[in-house]
Amino acid sequence: MLKYGVIGYGYWGPNLVRVLNTAKDSRVVAVADQVAANREKAAGLYPAMKITDDARELIADPAIDAIAIATPVTTHFDLAWAALDAGKHVIVEKPLCESTEKAEKLVEFAAKKQRQILVDHTFVYTGAVRKVLSYRDEGRIGRVLYYDSTRINLGLYQKDVNVIWDLAVHDFSIILQLLPGRPVGISAISSDPLKIGVEAVAQITLLYPEQVMAHVNTSWLSPVKVRQILIGGDKSMIVYDDLEPDTKIRLYDKGVEFTQDPQRQYAMKVEYRVGDMLAPQVDSREALSHMAAHANECFAANKPPLTGGEVGAKIVRLLELADLSASKRGEMLCIENW
């Protein structure tokens, strides 16, 4: 039974406490938060739990095996470093850090301390994304030809975070699981049409080898909410619509095939295959519970999680590069030393 201390009991912390407490192999034994109201809320729900305003107490507690961090991003580095230094595994809210430099230092330190970091890129643990990955593994998609995500809605403008860090971060976490190989280029074009000082609309494109393109359309200024991802393979194609209650994943037996007919090749080299569509039953249990179970499993065996520190650091790097490209009006930046 893994014993967790949770730092931060504001917006997301209560969810972490709940799922870690109801998981088969873990319990939360202590919570730290600097805000009195948050501590009272925790105490009300969990009278037996240790509640403190000092995160260091949790980190220093030898009875605690792992630390979960749900505090503002700029505090992640120091807290995670201290937890690793105390020999503890760490769950960190996404993004891992506010800079690639810090993120990579953490990863290096975790390796040195032989402890695991799991970055809570929750989307990767949804039933829908796991279904897509299982189709990929079974060879049902074939070679992935493109990834195209529309992730738009009205608001919410956030303090000091632009639309890329707010929304594209989810796609980056999915893309890194889904696509083979590594991205070689990134471009982002963004705008701030209300002139508020933060980009509210952005088009981000990742280039992969073999002409594979991953595109993410993000906006805080759309009158309708859209969460739709298209994944085209040379065997089948997927529409993943996260707002559909019952048919989140649709697998289309559709594609393009090279015609063998020499006469048609003159006019048109390809023909279309249109077959059945399958909308599989998707596990609708809470993604966060899967994350918790996965954390417990990886921490117990001291093996790297699906969304481990390295992956988390790469996502931070993509976010930074997207910002840099956007500042250069969409210049395609090479991604080196991946």
Add this chain to the structure above:
Amino acid sequence: MLKYGVIGYGYWGPNLVRVLNTAKDSRVVAVADQVAANREKAAGLYPAMKITDDARELIADPAIDAIAIATPVTTHFDLAWAALDAGKHVIVEKPLCESTEKAEKLVEFAAKKQRQILVDHTFVYTGAVRKVLSYRDEGRIGRVLYYDSTRINLGLYQKDVNVIWDLAVHDFSIILQLLPGRPVGISAISSDPLKIGVEAVAQITLLYPEQVMAHVNTSWLSPVKVRQILIGGDKSMIVYDDLEPDTKIRLYDKGVEFTQDPQRQYAMKVEYRVGDMLAPQVDSREALSHMAAHANECFAANKPPLTGGEVGAKIVRLLELADLSASKRGEMLCIENW
């Protein structure tokens, strides 16, 4: 009553003949096509019409007031030039020409000959686009903040035309009508993931002054057909879904407003307004008939059409620049001398 000669009776020509023949102020008196089967088809439907294999006959015929050209794009320049030279107005299928250079020469020549060119960018004449433009004119949209179009489907791969020339051309024609001012930059990132020799997926972005961005997502490799355009204004926002039979246009009383509350300004500078949605009745008559009526009106008064030669040449220029940017991995190209 304007008398038309129509050159080309393949895919689109029959539609032009039909609408010009049923328009109030015009009749088609002659058709030219080099393919015998096409001529027979025309003769079967219009026994009284002059049918020939020689386009020059129509152009030379003094009884003909205007020429409509529905032939492959590389023939547009010569045919349109000859028709203008013979003092005739010209309807040309989109795109006007295969190069900006030729397109601009045609425009110059039309001005010299004091004749009009109408490029058949049919979308501009749909009830839906005209409704959007009327909302814009009435001030109901307010300042346009962005344009975002998704125009994707499975196929059709075409010989010698990539997905930008096939699909983005429609958005360019709408954007040039809708947005005030002029585009100052263009970027396109495209890919050919099936390695057939023609780009099947492309992300195109136009920059306008004041942080206004127009983005077009085009693909021939989508398992689902999407024709959705979002137009965000600071007064209201529009979703134009061309595949909806009854609610093509939805006008949302939604937006972002600057809060006056000094306390909230610290945390978040904006708040959201969410009101009613209106789906107006949209004129469902054939867009091409409106185009024909507009052509007749403009030619009779010798005044420039909505999609005249200048607009058509600008669209060709955007298409060329998009190709050029795509060849430079999405480099943002400045648009000068507009």
Add this chain to the structure above:
Amino acid sequence: MLKYGVIGYGYWGPNLVRVLNTAKDSRVVAVADQVAANREKAAGLYPAMKITDDARELIADPAIDAIAIATPVTTHFDLAWAALDAGKHVIVEKPLCESTEKAEKLVEFAAKKQRQILVDHTFVYTGAVRKVLSYRDEGRIGRVLYYDSTRINLGLYQKDVNVIWDLAVHDFSIILQLLPGRPVGISAISSDPLKIGVEAVAQITLLYPEQVMAHVNTSWLSPVKVRQILIGGDKSMIVYDDLEPDTKIRLYDKGVEFTQDPQRQYAMKVEYRVGDMLAPQVDSREALSHMAAHANECFAANKPPLTGGEVGAKIVRLLELADLSASKRGEMLCIENW
């Protein structure tokens, strides 16, 4: 400040406690439940509240002004009678009683004791239904021509309640608010195709004067969930789709008009009007909170609620008659002495 005692803290009781406690003018001071686990749950959330296993304690408590009853339907009569007898107002979960006879006795007794009964037909208090009623009051719908509801889903089979009492009860509560006049006939055809001993599919039709028909399609055996109500008026028509997150109510400027053209009258007496569609912003706050506020207002002023005892008894009568008609294979039963 009204003081409530809540009897029953199983499935629905906790919601009643929550909304009555957060309402502006009421507080829950005591909860009774015979199940120890339910009492513990209540005690955990409301440490200061009086928790008992004996409903009679609450009813006898002179500090309590009103009783809310969320127990099985067969207990409603005795509990409500006792509460009224003690001079208290009463909120009862729907349906009011299991028989018209008991329901009418309760109504009579409440009148004698000069106390109010509010039956918790929650749907009537939703933003969507209130919007429809406001349109009706403003004359925007015109004369209502029909009501047609599809309320189908997979499950849930319930013990001793058929699909009519489970689902049609909601439509009856809406119909009685919406339609003028009174129903004069009722027919129900039901079936139990799985032969489980309870009807899982039913078609219920209410006849109103002037050829107005209200139809309700209910099923526990549909693969898809549908909650769609069509309301046709001679001025406009409404589609109320309760599963739509953003456009629950759509008001269509559509209808049938009598043509004045004598020539067309021979062939066809009517023509169609098709105009704009308006999807108003609908109050999305919890319906139950509105119910609580309405209860407080009515109890304080001792005036009859929208879904008072009389309405509740009429709904029970319609449910009973529907069962009776179903047992006679859909015989249209006259509704007398309404």
Add this chain to the structure above:
Amino acid sequence: MLKYGVIGYGYWGPNLVRVLNTAKDSRVVAVADQVAANREKAAGLYPAMKITDDARELIADPAIDAIAIATPVTTHFDLAWAALDAGKHVIVEKPLCESTEKAEKLVEFAAKKQRQILVDHTFVYTGAVRKVLSYRDEGRIGRVLYYDSTRINLGLYQKDVNVIWDLAVHDFSIILQLLPGRPVGISAISSDPLKIGVEAVAQITLLYPEQVMAHVNTSWLSPVKVRQILIGGDKSMIVYDDLEPDTKIRLYDKGVEFTQDPQRQYAMKVEYRVGDMLAPQVDSREALSHMAAHANECFAANKPPLTGGEVGAKIVRLLELADLSASKRGEMLCIENW
């Protein structure tokens, strides 16, 4: 090669001529219509075809093998009788006749003359319905538990035909193909809320043995067009939405199962199974072409068609009984001597 004469070239006749002419095994050699304008239309499209105003000429022509009748329903009996009498097979537009009596006489006469009648219930020949029937034949649906159709739209009011004859006729033709056994009861409740003299709204229910119910909701007064049929089986359930361009048929692996758990049986006798959904590719070729091919095949082999005279007569009987039930406020009428 079957030679057809087509009587009636108004609304539907041109379609019959086209498909019979393009079928592999038939040609139309003559057309009769009493309206000069219709004859001219036919002559323009088919210069080589014999065109006459006298139907008797076609019927008497020994070179003609079969007669297709697309005239008003009250003329069907005389024309079909004469054609059969002349030894010809007959295609008749639906409904077969305006009365059961006439329809049954025709069927009897065809049997005596050893000729086939095919009633053009086109829906039965659509790719969607054929897909449903093939699933039924493969045992994928299991025992059919219910059929539930919503077939509503705005208009069109027709002269002397109510909404039952206009719309429910399609469902009757599908139901008779789909459900095993035979209907034992029928009820219809209809209304004419605009008091025009023709019923515009109707609820029709067919009872089958074993508690199977087929329900059809028809209306000419709906602001939205719906063409949705639910078919519940004990193995899987189908949603057939004829307005969906790509997913007309959805097969749900959903259902109700009897639990073996004795503890749960007390509370609830059933549990729910929720699995994948499959939307098969549906043959999108024109249903009428399938009808024509089927007619040719059946006439050549002199074997009864899927929608032969007997089926056509039964549908007329259901329509008559529905009218009769409606005149008795929905009385459930027994269906005898089926």
